[in-house]
Amino acid sequence: MIYDFIVIGAGIAGASAAYELSEHSKVLIIEAESQSGYHSTGRSAALFTRNYGTPLVRKINALSEPFFNAPPEYFTDNPLLSPRGALTISNPGEEAKLDATLRLSTKQNPIIEMNVQTAIAMVPFLRVDRIGRAIFEAGVTDIQVAALLQSYLKGTKNRGTNIVTNEPVIALNHMNDIWTVTTGKNTYQTKTIINAAGAWADEIGALAGAFQIGLVAKRRTAIIVDAPPDCDTDGLPCIDFVSNEAYIKPEAGKLMISPGDATPIPPQDVQPDEMDVAILADWIQHETHIPIRRISHSWAGLRSFVADENPVVGYDTVVPDFVWHAGQGGFGIMMAPALARALAAICFEHKLPADFEASGIIVTDLGISRLT
Ligand SMILES: Cc1cc2nc3c(=O)[nH]c(=O)nc-3n(C[C@H](O)[C@H](O)[C@H](O)COP(=O)(O)OP(=O)(O)OC[C@H]3O[C@@H](n4cnc5c(N)ncnc54)[C@H](O)[C@@H]3O)c2cc1C
Numbered sequence: 001m002i003y004d005f006i007v008i009g010a011g012i013a014g015a016s017a018a019y020e021l022s023e024h025s026k027v028l029i030i031e032a033e034s035q036s037g038y039h040s041t042g043r044s045a046a047l048f049t050r051n052y053g054t055p056l057v058r059k060i061n062a063l064s065e066p067f068f069n070a071p072p073e074y075f076t077d078n079p080l081l082s083p084r085g086a087l088t089i090s091n092p093g094e095e096a097k098l099d100a101t102l103r104l105s106t107k108q109n110p111i112i113e114m115n116v117q118t119a120i121a122m123v124p125f126l127r128v129d130r131i132g133r134a135i136f137e138a139g140v141t142d143i144q145v146a147a148l149l150q151s152y153l154k155g156t157k158n159r160g161t162n163i164v165t166n167e168p169v170i171a172l173n174h175m176n177d178i179w180t181v182t183t184g185k186n187t188y189q190t191k192t193i194i195n196a197a198g199a200w201a202d203e204i205g206a207l208a209g210a211f212q213i214g215l216v217a218k219r220r221t222a223i224i225v226d227a228p229p230d231c232d233t234d235g236l237p238c239i240d241f242v243s244n245e246a247y248i249k250p251e252a253g254k255l256m257i258s259p260g261d262a263t264p265i266p267p268q269d270v271q272p273d274e275m276d277v278a279i280l281a282d283w284i285q286h287e288t289h290i291p292i293r294r295i296s297h298s299w300a301g302l303r304s305f306v307a308d309e310n311p312v313v314g315y316d317t318v319v320p321d322f323v324w325h326a327g328q329g330g331f332g333i334m335m336a337p338a339l340a341r342a343l344a345a346i347c348f349e350h351k352l353p354a355d356f357e358a359s360g361i362i363v364t365d366l367g368i369s370r371l372t
Contacts, residue, residue, distance in 0.1 A: 003028045005347070006181050006190035008169050008204055010036035012145070012333055013325050014196035015152035016340035021194070022159035024348060028188060029161060030181065032168035032200075037149045039269070040198050043301030044333050045222070045249055045258065046145045047238060048081055051104045051111070051137065053331045056310045059359045060335045060342075067337035068143070076151040078144065084249075085237035086140035087119060092132035097242045102135055109139040123239055125228050125289040140238060143333050152336075169197075172208040174319060179208075192321040192347065199267035199302040201312075201326035210316040213371055215327060217302040218262040221272045223280060224254050224297040228290055246283065254296065257284060262303065272300040303330040306371055311335060313343050314367030323347060324368060342366060 004025035007014045015036060018027050033039070048068065050061055068080045090097045105111035112135065119134035120126055153163065167183035172193065174180075181188045197204045199217035206212065227233050233250035240247045245260030259280045263273075281292045306312055306327045316322040325343050328335060338356075345353045352363055364370055 003190040007194040009196035011041040012336045016336040019152045019156040020340045020344035022156045022161045027161040029163045031165045048141045063338035081141040088240040091243040095133040111137045196325040199304045222258040270300045272298045
């Protein structure tokens with residue numbers, strides 16, 4: 001059979017794209033790993049933060065929000081967002097670093113100044129002598145990433161999509177308007193390829209002879225440690241340390257802590273660097289009252305960016321019927337609902353959805369011509 005679309009990659013980008021495309025067409029998802037979401041999607045901090053990323057990313061996040069708050073009927077039985085809040089603190093002497101974030105405060109999504117004592121009352125393991133200034137954004141929420149991914153996959157399967165796993169794509173050939181996709185095990189045919197291969201998107205592009213978007217994968221590390229005794233993690237916000245990009249987030253009764261690193265690295269099943277973890281543990285002891293007795297778990301994931309740190313969604317300019325859905329950086333979960341709709345509109349109507357246009361986003365903002 002000849003599929004209308006073959007989506008390469010079953011992370012959040014591929015799953016959400018397949019969901020939108022399969023409403024009107026026959027879709028196959030091909031995933032290299034044995035399970036969907038194995039790479040970046042399964043390793044994220046799972047936050048929805050309106051005021052994060054480039055101005056374009058923020059607009060796209062805003063367009064995702066209605067989906068998160070009111071997903072389609074039968075999509076999921078559980079809420080996709082849950083309240084968290086974010087406390088951002090600066091070290092003494094670096095108070096001005098919070099000015100830019102404070103200016104993003106709106107009536108709908110207020111960001112308020114908080115005195116140091118209130119911040120400590122909210123997060124008792126912070127050190128009073130290390131806080132110069134604190135601000136609080138209540139609107140930051142957790143995203144239920146596993147539920148979102150599985151709901152997209154279930155939804156697209158219900159619409160007739162086939163999903164194959166354990167099949168890395170190793171060759172792509174285009175002849176007589178049909179793409180032949182070769183994996184380690186099988187050969188498939190499609191009219192159009194959707195390249196949602198995450199950090200590997202430029203490698204898939206190279207197999208097709210497509211334009212190279214200059215994707216750079218950057219490693220981000222995270223560890224899980226016990227919260228201090230008597231600390232109720234349920235009510236804790238996420239804590240951002242503006243002085244050095246680190247953040248702490250409650251995670252199933254423990255604390256997830258990331259140094260906010262962004263080390264360029266070739267696409268791979270990335271693992272944490274031992275030295276990064278040691279430096280992070282040392283930083284935690286100096287900046288907080290969290291006792292690091294044991295690191296229960298550590299991991300790393302890839303955040304993939306093109307030069308302007310905006311996502312890349314659109315047709316290739318070198319080869320036909322090859323569509324990019326890549327470069328989601330550190331915002332791919334929160335952007336997924338809106339970007340998947342944008343991708344489907346580009347494929348079916350060669351234009352963006354009305355809400356994108358109303359936000360002032362045009363096809364070339366997302367497409368690859370901006371990268372040439
Ligand atoms: C530590 C960390 C924290 C983050 N925090 C957040 C956050 O709070 N909020 C947020 O929105 N985003 C966050 N992100 C970013 C987010 O995780 C990514 O933007 C998003 O997961 C990217 O999704 P993807 O589908 O493009 O990539 P992936 O999830 O990596 O999926 C790509 C898939 O393509 C497959 N693939 C690759 N090559 C082939 C091939 N040859 N054949 C077949 N399949 C192939 C891979 O196996 C993979 O499953 C974070 C990322 C990290 C690492």
